[in-house]
Amino acid sequence: xxxxxxxxxxxxxxxxxxxxxxxxxxxxxxxxxxxxxxxxxxxxxxxxxxxxxxxxxxxxxxxxxxxxxxxxxxxxxxxxxxxxxxxxxxxxxxxxxxxxxxxxxxxxxxxxxxxxxxxxxxxxxxxxxxxxxxxxxxxxxxxxxxxxxxxxxxxxxxxxxxxxxxxxxxxxxxxxxxxxxxxxxxxxxxxxxxxxxxxxxxxxxxxxxxxxxxxxxxxxxxxxxxxxxxxxxxxxxxxxxxxxxxxxxxxxxxxxxxxxxxxxxxxxxxxx
Numbered sequence: 386x387x388x389x390x391x392x393x394x395x396x397x398x399x400x401x402x403x404x405x406x407x408x409x410x411x412x413x414x415x416x417x418x419x420x421x422x423x424x425x426x427x428x429x430x431x432x433x434x435x436x437x438x439x440x441x442x443x444x445x446x447x448x449x450x451x452x453x454x455x456x457x458x459x460x461x462x463x464x465x466x467x468x469x470x471x472x473x474x475x476x477x478x479x480x481x482x483x484x485x486x487x488x489x490x491x492x493x494x495x496x497x498x499x500x501x502x503x504x505x506x507x508x509x510x511x512x513x514x515x516x517x518x519x520x521x522x523x524x525x526x527x528x529x530x531x532x533x534x535x536x537x538x539x540x541x542x543x544x545x546x547x548x549x550x551x552x553x554x555x556x557x558x559x560x561x562x563x564x565x566x567x568x569x570x571x572x573x574x575x576x577x578x579x580x581x582x583x584x585x586x587x588x589x590x591x592x593x594x595x596x597x598x599x600x601x602x603x604x605x606x607x608x609x610x611x612x613x614x615x616x617x618x619x620x621x622x623x624x625x626x627x628x629x630x631x632x633x634x635x636x637x638x639x640x641x642x643x644x645x646x647x648x649x650x651x652x653x654x655x656x657x
Contacts, residue, residue, distance in 0.1 A: 394422040395493060395572070397476045398466030400459060402431040405440055407619060408480040412445045415478070420490030425449065427466045431456040437480075458589035467578060475578050479569040481619040483512070491614040492572040503577045503606030504598070506566030507614035508557065518618060519557050520567035521610050523550050524599055527646055530638075530654045560612045564602070568594030570616045580604055585644070591634050592641040599645070 397415055401408050408428075415426055427449045430438040438452050451465060467475060474493055478484070488507050496505050509518040525533070532546045548554065555561070571594070573581075581600055584593045598608055635655075643651035 391423060393425040393472035395424045395474045395476055395489060396466075396470030396472030396575075397424060397426045397478050397489075398463060398470060399426065399428045399478050399480050400431065400462045400466070401428055401433055401437045401441070401480045402456060403433045403435045403437065404480045405433070405435045405437040407482075408437050409440060409444065411478065411480050411482050411484075412441065412448060414483045415489070416445070416447075418484045418486045418489050420487055422490055422493060423472075424489070425470070425472060427451070427469050429453065429462040429466045431458070431462055458586070460584035460586045460588055460590075460593040463593070464583040464586065467583070470575070472575060474572055474574055476570065476572045477568055479618065481512070482570060483617040484570070485615045485617075488570075488614040488616055489572070492570075492611060495609070495611050495614075496572055496574060499607075499609070501607055502609045503601045503604065504566060504571055504573045505609045505611050505614075506563075506569075506571050507616045508610070508612045509567055509569060509616055509618040512617045512619040515617075517557050518567075518620065519552065519555075520569065520618075521552050521555065521557065521563040522565040522595070523552060524564045524602075525550060525595065525641075527642075527650060527653060530642060530650075530657045535657050557610070558612060561610055562607050563610045564608065565595055565598040566608050566610050568597075569618055577601070577604075577606065587640050587644070588637050589633060591637040593637075596641060596644070 399411060428441050429451045431453050432455050441448055441450050492505050492507060496502060509520045511518060528546055529550050581597060585596050588596055601608060639651050639654045642654035
């Protein structure tokens with residue numbers, strides 16, 4: 386009688402939407418970057434029309450593939466992947482990334498060594514140039530809605546609230562605790578994910594990772610940025626193809642402000 390397969394050290398959840406070539410590189414890099422970890426990879430395909438799902442099935446038979454009949458959005462797709470994950474740790478990974486061979490082992494080792502840390506993210510570098518991407522953010526405040534993506538930002542791009550929100554005082558070349566690490570590659574212990582609960586599916590594409598980070602902070606846990614782990618990232622590899630990008634961003638921002646600051650927050654975000 387055969388026993389149960391061993392529990393993976395890490396479950397990597399990759400969402401896919403029309404990034405076939407990038408997705409191939411992402412999945413291959415995960416296969417080559419386990420560093421001795423038992424890794425399972427779960428790919429949630431949000432009804433791609435470019436053959437991404439078929440490519441995954443044919444070229445990566447070990448990947449657990451879910452083919453959604455429609456694009457259910459980022460938050461729901463993540464929740465699907467997390468529900469299927471069996472690993473002691475869970476990594477959210479964008480389909481427009483390429484993990485360095487030692488990145489995932491380093492992130493897992495750091496997480497294991499720091500019980501006060503609930504989530505850890507790597508340094509992101511540009512896919513082509515290798516330049517560091519300044520991807521960490523501080524938590525938004527009510528006043529942030531007046532400045533971020535408004536005429537005030539265009540007129541005063543370096544004023545205090547924008548500088549605070551975008552961590553302009555942090556060069557992203559040293560490791561440190563941060564409010565909101567990039568969700569493009571984020572590793573958490575399974576027990577922490579269970580405590581957090583699912584991503585808020587009202588935040589269909591945007592602000593779901595911000596909300597998760599704020600909920601993690603409320604649990605008394607820290608988020609960390611680890612510069613020694615490096616992941617190449619083609620920024621906007623999937624979202625820039627989404628025709629309703631701008632409208633969806635504003636809808637999700639209003640929903641986020643409504644959740645955290647009630648009707649006044651939603652009104653301010655919409656007015657701004």
